[in-house]
Amino acid sequence: MVTPSGSDAPRPLHRRVVARLAGVSVWVILGVGFALGLLVQSVGGPWWLAFLCYLMAGLLPVLLQAVSTDDTAADISNRERAVYTLAVLRWAVTPWGVLAQLRQLWGQVVAYARYRGAMPNTVRGAPKTTLSLPFDGEWTVMNGGVAKATSHSWEILSQRYAYDFAVTDADGESHAGDGASLADYYAFGREIRAPAAGTVVAVRDRLRDYPKPGSLWLEWRTGNVAGNHVTIEHADGEYSFLAHLKAGSTTVEPGDSVEAGDVVGRCGNSGHSTEPHLHYQLQDAASFWTAAGLPPRFTGVDVERDSESEEERSDADSRPSEPAAGTYLVAGDRVSRRTAE
Structure with a gap:
């Protein structure tokens, strides 16, 4: 009933x-x-x-x-929840899945101990790196925010302030047709750029793009949940981590110097990704596993935001920063680089 x-x-x-x-x-x-x-x-x-x-x-x-x-x-519907849960379980019981979970658990302990529980937020330990959006054109923030209520994954310290970006059409759809093919997705294959100057410290490029987007099934054959990725060290010990890149698309190697806007790869569906998108996080260490997330502020960005998202930003931890310091984003925002007037 x-x-x-x-x-x-x-x-x-x-x-x-x-x-x-x-x-x-x-x-x-x-x-x-x-x-x-x-x-x-x-x-x-x-x-x-x-x-x-x-x-x-x-x-x-x-x-x-x-x-x-x-x-x-x-x-999300109960059926979709059940499919996703089965997908996670299928991966979690593999040897590489167990190892990944242990690495994540240990990373939590390391990050928590590093700050003695007083984790960085928009006030305490706010990052210094000036960031631009790591792509061209208009994208949508599918997941993420700097408050607990809007966080990508509040309990996972490295991903606390992460964002998932995808390209959507006027109807809010991220794909054409039924979305059963990677090529259906507007974000797939789009260029991903360095959000700030720095030095590349890690690259992964050979993991396949999971061929069943939109099904909520996940790649189970790897312990690398981030998939193909590029890690860039900026000044002040801050690192950009760009994940789920397209197989074979990275254009940089460890040790390379990059400037803001340089192409580092293309958007893909590798790792634990339910559809092609860019996972971006700013972190305090090079390691994805032991880092603590930092709340990124983006400069030179045009934001189209609905009233509901505006209300979500009313939380004290998600208050807007000063214009000169950049903008905190929240799920639902449609963002693009500001064009010069």
Whole structure:
């Protein structure tokens, strides 16, 4: 039976409990699961119970992604959630998937310890690098923001202030036709540029573009979730990380110097990408795994923003910076480089 819109009918208790769990930090679930496993082992409990604790610590956060909450109910259907969850599980149980998760967990510890829990934000430890948009033409911010409510992945410290960019048409669609082919996507193959001057410190170029865009299935054959990427070191120990690039498209090598606007590759669908897009993040270290994210501000940018996005920016952490310092973006923004008058 469908509950009418606006109905105050309460959900069953078990559904409320599961929904509450879905809102708990993934790291809390991981920590509790591992702590229980260690406790069982320390008191000489059965091996299978300790194994179950460790297993649930790893799988429960993934399974809970299939649960809708009040914040996500309108964003994705239950079927789509289930497909995505199965895709993540298929990858998570592979040896390279397990290794990637352990590297990410260790990276969280390293980044958190580096700042003693006082992670960078728009006020504390704000970045100094002057950034321009890393592409030509108009793109849409599909995911990301500098506040917790709009963050790309708030609980993953390196990706806390990351952005996903794609090209959309007048109807907001990112592809022509049914979107079953990579070539259908407007962003696929578009040039990606260095957002600021610096030195290239890392390049990955040989991972395939996952050939099933729009299906919510993910590449499961690699532990490199970022796919093909370029990392650029700027001044003041800040690094740009541009990910999911097209296989064989990078134009730079480690050690190369680049200027803002130089082409470094093309937009692709490599790594954990559900459709062609650019993943961009500014970080405080060269390593994708152990870095902490920094809130990027873009200069020389024209922004078309709807009123809903404007309301989301009212959070204290997402307040606009001074015009001379650049602009913080939020999901839904349509952005392009400002043309000279």
